[in-house]
Amino acid sequence: MEKGPNLQKDIQALILKWRTYRYAFTADIEKMYRFLWIADEQKSLQKIIWRNSPTDQLSEYALCTVTYGTKSAPWLAMRTLQQLATDHGHLYSEAANLLRHDFYVDDLISRNNCLETAKKLQIDLIKLLKCGGMNLRKWSSNATELLEQLTEDQISQTKFDFKQDDSMKTLGLGWNPKSDIFTFSWNLKPNSKKILTKRALLSEISQLYDPLGWFSRVTVKAKLIFQRVWTKKLAWDEALPKDIQDEWLKTKDQLEELRIVKISRWIGSIQNNIELLAFSDASEKAYSSVIYTRTINQHGQPVVSLLVAKTRVAPLAQKLSLPRLELSGALLLTQLVNKVTESLSGYNITVWAWCDSKVVLAWLQGKASKYEKYVENRVVKITQVIPASNWLYIESKRNPADCATRGLYPKQLVNTEGA
Incomplete structure (x- = not known):
């Protein structure tokens, strides 16, 4: 077909x-x-053989609708x-x-x-x-x-x-119309085998669908666990080491905690102006980006809302220095900003970006052509979307993208101030 x-x-x-x-x-x-309905000349392409019991004669049917x-x-x-x-x-x-x-x-x-x-x-x-x-x-x-x-x-x-789309199953993301808030429920299918294998772990992690990255601080932990499994070079149906099994089971058992997280659907925008407050960070394990919106509501008050986030684990094949990982985090943030501005076309959008790496900020302020190609290419891509003048410094402890570079257990996320 x-x-x-x-x-x-x-x-x-x-x-x-x-x-x-x-x-x-x-x-x-x-x-x-x-x-x-399927066109008459194509119904024959959707034929099935059927009988209601083993003693009945086989009958031939043609499915007439899209199947x-x-x-x-x-x-x-x-x-x-x-x-x-x-x-x-x-x-x-x-x-x-x-x-x-x-x-x-x-x-x-x-x-x-x-x-x-x-x-x-x-x-x-x-x-x-x-x-x-x-x-x-x-x-x-x-x-x-x-x-x-x-x-x-x-x-x-x-x-x-x-x-x-591909499975027609719910994603664990819901909307309560009465309260106008998003609700969350990740119900992982129980492992059919008592032994946790690489195959079973990947199957369970793939069920943590988070389209806007609101739980990226948790999902990056799952990514890091699987990356550790990959370095062990285990067979797909081989039992995982006990420490990895324990870490994943601890994460999985705490997913119920995320049910209490509530995010307002409406970001409070009554004007055509939206400020994007964008943050990036990196560690030796992963790099992350997160975007908040700042709008003015009907009462003239500023409203700050979590909009979208994204993480990636640090590559294993190519060992990168921390400044280069921080630069990769800034590039990831730029790509995310690009996606948001395209999705919110029609609005007047202003972007302010923060990073806790003074090396990256110096690269962005300098002339790209004087850097080595790795840095030059990324600096050019970043500044084309977010001008160097819109990049600011923030301390690591105040950077909301910081904890997503290491990963959190669900209970830690729920108890994190400002999360």
């Missing part, structure tokens, strides 16, 4: 944009794949939504724009600053999807006014869980 090009929207960009609007609403398309699990299903689904927006967009132009840009798989993740506009978009979206025979349901919103014009069976009473 042809897989088709990737039409799926980036979940990170969707959530970043979603957080800048006062009113948020979500919904999903009921049994989306079941409403997408979840087939290689082409994601592309067919997203392409159908785009075609629906094209065919009927002249009737509902704004709703068609949301259909193209605010859907993740079958979930609508949208927003608006005007309540009346949001109400109209809601009705138009329902009508637009009805043109394709689809039902938009399970509406949630932080504004009760958006739910008043719906029937009871169209409203969801539970929190909204974000999905992962």
